[in-house]
Each structure stands twice: as C-alpha cells, then as structure tokens.
Amino acid sequence: MGNLELTLAELYQTYSQLWPEHKEFWMDMEKAEIKHSDNIDRMSEMISERPENFELGRPFPSSSIKSFISGIKATIQRLKNKDIDKIKALFLARDLEQSYLESKYFEVIKTGGKESTPLMREIYADTVFHREYLNKMISELTSS
Numbered sequence: 522m523g524n525l526e527l528t529l530a531e532l533y534q535t536y537s538q539l540w541p542e543h544k545e546f547w548m549d550m551e552k553a554e555i556k557h558s559d560n561i562d563r564m565s566e567m568i569s570e571r572p573e574n575f576e577l578g579r580p581f582p583s584s585s586i587k588s589f590i591s592g593i594k595a596t597i598q599r600l601k602n603k604d605i606d607k608i609k610a611l612f613l614a615r616d617l618e619q620s621y622l623e624s625k626y627f628e629v630i631k632t633g634g635k636e637s638t639p640l641m642r643e644i645y646a647d648t649v650f651h652r653e654y655l656n657k658m659i660s661e662l663t664s665s
Contacts, residue, residue, distance in 0.1 A: 523558040525586055528593045529617065530554035535600050536614070540607060546654070553647045560640040593617070608662055615655035618648055
C-alpha cells in the first residue's frame with residue numbers, strides 16, 4: 522500500500538511538470554501521498570510491535586495493488602508522451618482518488634489502538650479533499 526501511495530505521488534509530480542499553472546496544487550497532492558505512505562509505514566510498525574491490538578479486516582489482494590500500480594505507471598508514461606490531455610488527466614486523478622484501493626483504508630485493519638486511527642483518518646480526509654478539489658477543477662474547466 523505504501524508503494525501505491527508513492528506511485529500516486531510520482532503521478533502528481535508528473536502533473537505538476539506538465540501543468541505548471543497548477544503546480545502548487547499538484548505538489549501538495551504529491552506531498553500528501555508521500556505522507557500517506559509514511560502513515561502506512563508507521564501503522565505497519567505499530568502492528569508489528571503490538572499485533573494483539575489489531576485485527577485483520579478485509580485486506581486488498583496484493584495482485585490488485587500491483588495491477589493498480591502498473592496502471593498508474595503506464596499512465597505516467599502516457600502523460601510524458603503527451604497522450605493524455607489535461608481534462609482527461611483530471612478525470613483520471615479524480616477516479617484514482619475515489620478508487621476502491623484509495624478509499625477503503627478503514628476496512629483493511631480494525632483496531633482499538635488510538636495511535637493508528639488518526640493516521641487512517643488523515644489519509645481518508647486528504648483523499649476526500651483531493652477528490653472534491655479535483656471535481657471543482659473539472660467543473661471549472663468543462664464549463665468554460
């Protein structure tokens with residue numbers, strides 16, 4: 522899951538290079554995805570240190586995660602080749618942010634541990650904000 526977040530960060534870095542008029546937004550998205558990866562690493566450490574405080578929920582199959590990452594990497598290459606326009610790229614980013622893998626962290630691990638819950642909430646809150654902001658950008662560009 523951490524690698525998935527880092528791959529999304531790479532995607533948003535690519536967006537910031539292609540569309541400098543929104544560079545700050547894309548760099549903020551990139552930083553958030555890196556932070557999500559760090560949160561996942563911290564949660565993993567907590568689970569290793571105190572496994573009795575956690576219960577496995579509905580895990581994501583590793584094949585799904587690998588496939589998702591491969592798709593994002595292919596998209597990055599298509600962006601670099603200029604095969605995807607800005608509007609399509611925005612829709613793609615929005616769809617990634619609302620994808621099953623990106624929006625269901627709370628279902629992976631169940632915990633009574635107070636340390637990990639804020640980390641999961643932060644990922645969720647950022648994802649909701651990203652999706653809403655992307656919807657706003659899409660609306661502005663498609664209505665003009």
